[in-house]
Amino acid sequence: MAEQAFAPHMVADAQAALDDIAVLRSDRFRLEREADWTRLDQIITMLEKGRRSRISDEDSLALPTLYRKTVSALSIARESSLDSGLISYLEALTSRAYYQVYGPRTGFFAWFAAFFSGGWSRAVRAIWLDIVIILLVMVAGAVVGYVLVDQNNDWYFALVGPDMASGRVPGADTDVLRRSLGGGNAEDSLSVFAAFLFSNNAQVAIFAFALGFALGIPSILLVTHNLALLGAMLWVFVDAGMGVEFVGWLSIHGTTELLAIALAGAAGLHIGRAMAFPGKKTHLAAIQQAGLTSAIVMTGVVLMLVLAGLLEGFGRQLITDTAIRYAIGYSLLAFWAAYFAFTGRRKEALARQTSEDSHHGA
């Protein structure tokens, strides 16, 4: 018998005992291996329950071997056994073991730590080209908005809705404009923060990303329109001689917020580009790879938007001094730039090194 030929001679007696119990070769095959499967089953159950610490060292060491044994038992059983109860058991056990052996290596918190200590920055650096494109589009949008209103004031009303303008219109009274840049009390902060979270810019950011699906074109349009609106508003304040104050009012949270919108738009564009130009990969594979990078970027964008919301709600309402507003806004910008440029470099270099090594090896 094939099984006996491979087994050590010591096992021959046990084999004879099995022959008494089971007449079928496939049943004997099963009885010989059942103990391994039960052991694997127990280890997997512990892993599934998250009780890693309850697994003994021997069991941890044995897991990969037990898994491979069970996988190969499944392929043998499929070709030699007609016991469907056995085969579906092995299918289920192998699947469960497979999900544990090839499951996510890190938990939620470990992933989050890795995300902040470099994962996010690496993803941002990976889509640098898209970020550059979006930043150019944003600048162009703002310039267009400014110039259009400068040429013809009617453009302002086309760009900025009456709700949003709330008195900030071309030729408006300087006092009205000044008041709109001022501070407020805690209650106002609350409503501003609440309004912010569900409002315009958070929406813009998330939709700029989501609409990346449509080849990234809506992302670009959305960002352009938004920045044109900003440019138009800037003109109103510059016209009233309050350009510096307006930029300060905008900068305290705007550096973070506009950067977040830029990153979101870039993430959307990244997916859009992968759809339009998948290169040598299949469309699905290209989208998937772009999607994973973009998802990391967007996780960060969401956090940036929350920070921007807090700054807009509290920082801007409570800090009315233009110089301090500038200082906060631009030190944050410097922080983001340094953070994205420098964190997580070592791992990147390491990854490049290993990929080069394996290249040379091959």
Next chain:
Amino acid sequence: MARNAAPALRTSGLTKFRRMLVTPEGVGLNISLASASARFGALMLDMVFINLIYIAYFLVMFLLFLGFGLGFEELFTANPEAVNGLLSILFVVTILFIFIVRNGYFLYFELGPRGATWGKRILGIRVAARDGGRLAPEAVVARNLLREVEFFLPIQFLSILSAQGNTSSFTLIAGVIWVLVFAFFLMFNKDRMRCGDLLAGTWVVLAPKQQLTEVVAPQDSMTSAARYGADYRFSDAELGIYGEYELQTLERVLRDGSEESERTVYVAICTKLGWEPGAGDERAFLENYYTQLRQKLESGMRFGKRRANKYEGEG
């Protein structure tokens, strides 16, 4: 390996949901996609759990506030500004809490060892990587980030707009269409992927869990004779009337152990063999027939001969 998928051994799940997942060891695993209704059910259950967390949070906050109010009553009546300040901070904390719980819930559980939220666990489904590789944390993040865009945000916007009372019917319809397009996206592709799955390279599959059943007919035919006082021997021709499908039906009947169905199958086999069905010895007959039929079919398998069912010719 592809041939391995072919044997009609799986009895659960619709054929169109069956997929083959090839492990890095090169063995194909039969998996079954989760149906749209299971996905929807799991989401609803998760919404219930998330809302229970919110309710617990609000209860705790309410009790804390009540306690504070009673403890510092004089302070607050003297200084109503402080109440407002406290309330506004609480409001911000609450908004953040709602947001974090909603996203953290899915991320935490889908990154866990079972790859499934509570709702998914209850319905026996889980998230898996489509390419059969490791389920990357980024993939879980990606699919849940898109859930925000697909489901939570539009619902949130719509409910806020309608609470403010300034929803035009146009935004309402647009919002509803938005939600529906994303919700039905998964019905229009064969792998039941929602946008998040597509982007993340994941899909949702059944997470089978099964106990190892006993050997169907454990005894040697010699001991079977000792057990039942009867020993049946079937000729090759008598075994040749059935194939694998019939063998597995017989296996199910034997595993169930219901005397009624055993009797039915016993009579059916006897009639087919042209035997006069007796009474009281069904189990022994069926166990013997099962063992010998399986032996015959399995020895055929070893020579590469398989017979799917009784309609297929032998060899």
